[in-house]
Amino acid sequence: MAKDMTLLWGSGSPPCWRVQIALEEKNLQGYNQKLLSFEKGEHKSKEVLEINPRGQLPAFKHGKIILNESYAACLYLENQFKSQGTQLIPEGAAEVGLMYQRIFEAQPLAQKIGEVLYYNWKVPEGERHDSAVQRNKEALKEEMKIWEGYLQGCGDFLVGKSFSLADVIIFPVFAYFIRNGGSEERYPNVAAYYKKLRDRPSIKKTWPPTWIDGPGMGTLKDI
Template identity: 60%
Template structure:
C-alpha cells in the first residue's frame, strides 16, 4: 500500500503538511517521501511538472493515480483506507456535514493568511500600498474571528468532540498563523486549539523541519490587531 505512494512536499507548506498528517493518521508509513526546496524552485522541476503541470506542492501519486490537490489527497486516503488507522470522517450525518464544510472553508483561510504573510514578497516596493495591506489585515482578522467562534461552538475540535479530517486540513493553517506571530491573547480559542493539537503524535511527527531550525521569526502582524467595528458587525450577522 504505502510503498506504492509517492509524495513530493516542501517544508512549512500547510497544504503539504496536511497530507503528511493524513498519511500518519491512516498508518500509511513507508511511502516514498521527497522533500523539495521552494527556494531552489525544485517544485518547478521536470519531475514535478511531468505529473503536476501547475508546478505546485504537494504532488502525490498512488501507483498510477495522481492527485495534486491537498484536500483531495486527504479525502482519498480516508475514503480508501477507512478501516486503517484513525477514522477521520464522522458517521453522524450532522457532524459529517460540518466536517466537510470546515474542510472547504480552509481554502479562504489559507488564501487570506497568505495575502498578509507574503504581501511584501509578492509585490515590489513600488507596488505596495498601505490601503491594500490594511484590507488584507482586516480580511484575515475577520477570517480568524470566524474560526475563533467556530471553536467556541464546537470545541475542542472543529467538527465536534473528536479529531476529524477538518482538523487534519485546517490545523496547519492555524499553526502557520501562530508561527508568524499571531497573538494568542487575541484569539484564545485558536491558541487553545493549537496547543492541544500540536501534541498529537501525527502532528508532532510531521512538524515542519524548518520550523525546528528557525524557532523564532519576525512577527508578521502586531499584537493589537482587531476587527474594525463595521467588520465586527458583519461577523455577527454571519452564520
C-alpha cells in the first residue's frame, strides 16, 4: 500500500496517465489520489500549486519528495522500487540503450501532437497563420512515419521481449493520438501496438474516465 503517496491528476493527460501506469506496475496501489478538471481550471488550484508551483498535472509526491515531471516520477519509482512489481528497466545493454533512446524520442512526438491539437489555445488570435498550422501537421506526419517504422516487426512491446519504461511512457502518447482522431489505417503498426497493450491490466485499470463515453474530437483525422 502506498499511503505515503499522493497523485493529483487530470483525465486523458498522457503525463498523468503514465504515472498511474507506473504505480500499478510497481504494485503501488492505495495511494491518495484526486481527479481534477482541466476544463474547470482546477490544475491552477491552491492544492495543486502547493505541490506543483507550475500549476500543472500531474502533481505527485512520495512523502516529502516531489515529482511533478512525469518522466521524473517514472524513473524515480523504478529506482526506488526496483525489486517490486514489474522490472521496468531491462537487463541487456542493447535493450537499456534502446529504451532510453525511444523514451526521449517520444518527447518530440508528444510535442508535435500538442502543437497541432492546441494551436488555437497556444497562439493568440492575431498571430495565427494557416501556413503554421500546415507546417505543424506535416511535422507530425513525418514524426508518425518514423514511429511507424520503429514499430515494424515489433513484438508486443516497444523494446525487447518485456514491458518496460518505454511502454509506460509512450503507450499513452499513441493512445492520445488515436483518441484524438489519429488514423489507425495510415499507421497500422502503431495501431497494432496500441491494440496489443490496451487491455494490459495496469493500462485498462487506469484508462482515462473521460474517454469511456464515446469518441474524441477527431482533430488529428487528417494526420
